[in-house]
Amino acid sequence: MRKLALSDEILLKVDKAARYIGGEVNSVMKDKNEVEIRFAMCFPDVYEIGMSNLGMMILYNMFNQREDVWCERLFSPWPDLDKVMREQNIPLFALESQEPIRDFDFLGITLGYEMCYTNILQVLDLSGIPLKSANRGEDFPIVIGGGACAYNPEPLAPFFDMFYIGEGETVYDALFDAYKANKKAGGIRRDFLLAAAKIPGIYVPSLYEVTYKEDGTIASFAPTADDVPEKVQKQLIIDMEKEYRAVEAPVVPHIKATQDRVTLEIQRGCIRGCRFCQAGMIYRPTRERDVETLKESARIMLKNTGHEEISLSSLSSSDYSQLKELVNFLIEEFHGKAVNISLPSLRIDAFALDVMSKVQDVKKSSLTFAPEAGSQRLRDVINKGLTEEVILHGAGEAFKGGWNQVKLYFMLGLPTETEDDMKGIAHLAQKIAETYYEVVPKEQRKGKVQINVSTSFFVPKPFTPFQWAPMYTEQDFVEKAKVVKNEVRAQLNQRSIRYNWHEPDVTALEGFLARGDRRCADVILKAYEKGALYDAWTENFDYDIWKEAMAECGVDMTFYTLRERSLDEILPWDFIDTGVSRRFLEREWQRAKEGVVTENCRQKCSACGAMKFKGGVCLEGKN
Known part of the structure; x- marks a missing residue:
């Protein structure tokens, strides 16, 4: 023992x-x-x-x-x-x-x-x-x-x-x-x-x-x-059948974990090309797992753990080509066995409401959508590939299906953002609320609609088209949140809309660390020596410690956060080859400034360079 x-x-x-x-x-x-x-x-x-x-x-x-x-x-x-x-x-x-x-x-x-x-x-x-x-x-x-x-x-x-x-x-x-x-x-x-x-x-x-x-x-x-x-x-596996190491007997925690369920990874990579998303760039190209292998893994993992929920994991579950077959199998296989199926990362423009009706429990918990930006102009800048028409149609179908709670996630401080873009967050929430009352007859409503709006503040990340973009100050972020808050209060359905935002000081520090160089290590060390710990936890985060550490180390945080980088600057991470070429990122940065949308990878190859991992030829310059 x-x-x-x-x-x-x-x-x-x-x-x-x-x-x-x-x-x-x-x-x-x-x-x-x-x-x-x-x-x-x-x-x-x-x-x-x-x-x-x-x-x-x-x-x-x-x-x-x-x-x-x-x-x-x-x-x-x-x-x-x-x-x-x-x-x-x-x-x-x-x-x-x-x-x-x-x-x-x-x-x-x-x-x-x-x-x-x-x-x-x-x-x-x-x-x-x-x-x-x-x-x-x-x-x-x-x-x-x-x-x-x-x-x-x-x-x-x-x-x-x-x-x-x-x-x-x-x-x-x-x-x-x-x-x-x-x-x-x-x-x-x-x-x-x-x-x-x-x-x-x-x-x-x-x-x-x-x-x-x-x-x-x-x-x-x-x-x-x-x-x-x-x-x-960068190293990555290509053959998801021969090289993937499935976890058929994951360790079962003694106490409830944050994700207290079996996780079934259905694919890696993402076809979408959102310009703010680091994961969508560094995990390219998209690689799917075989649906028959996934079916067998689901059986084994649930048997070996005793979990009562299985989550289908990927950056964009809706883009997995065999999703319908896999979900229908899981529903039939575990019918009557008290196994819940979780489908994170579903896109509203590919929303399978009939599937969600089957896999979510009867209480119809809230649905989560991520428009990211309040206006169509800004959604085009970030290459979200999502129109207001599609958002409202998806929400309307969900309301008809019995849901009356929606969570909406946005970002503030995105490149080229204007006051109209910020106010657009409140306007979109209002339109979604109006959609509920338009499509759901009064006698079928289960109380009033509830729209929960959350905004985080944008942090530029390495290996994205926005890696050159400047951030805003903490005060700027607060002012942006106030614009949204005041506009929400001005909406007809304001009582149905709840608004909250992320801490701006945490965002500023994240931006400093995300694009920092070796000189930032002294700040991290000094902050730790002063007592910084569990900075991701609000109750433990002390921004004053970090500001003192920067001052004592002679490091100016604004050099890393507020400054727009020039395209000829050597970035701290330039020595890493992710497959996605710098020329592609530069091109996407320019297209963002112009508000031009780039089609997703299934619609058209944008010659990002990642296909070289699959033995393909980068078509850069030919498209």
């Missing part, structure tokens, strides 16, 4: 002690003396969030299929346990073995969102691992990062030994084999880092040097060692 790292006395004092004890159904136990590599897989947030991450579960399953590797999990301790661990000098430990992370060969950290960056330092700190890679000797784990934020790793570069750029199913086996070979040959840490840098998709920051111009922009970015590539190419 395992000995828990925390005493009963400590577990009784901390919130949700089940976060830290391991031993869940389907967790993997191995004999540490019979493996050659011990890998600690970390999601730098609370257990309930991390246990909902599909990418982490895929790698956990994949690594543990190797007899020579034992992959274990860990998450950020909540502040109550963090305090106890520091007071009592308890090292951070993995859930499966309950042994210190400091004793592992690798510490892999999922980089899902920028606001978890101080949690990364917490994990290193509590593990007894030097925060900066330059200070780690031979006996410390190799710290590797991967995930969406790895597409601009530079703000975190000093803290990581390496980053994995792309989908994890591709070259981790080569990385593990190189580690074993270096160990067998008696090589040192640097020898392994040099070998790893030559593996496609692996970026080793310490082997690259950055110089800056007097104006603060990057002058050069180049490798400092022989045979280290100037460009690091």
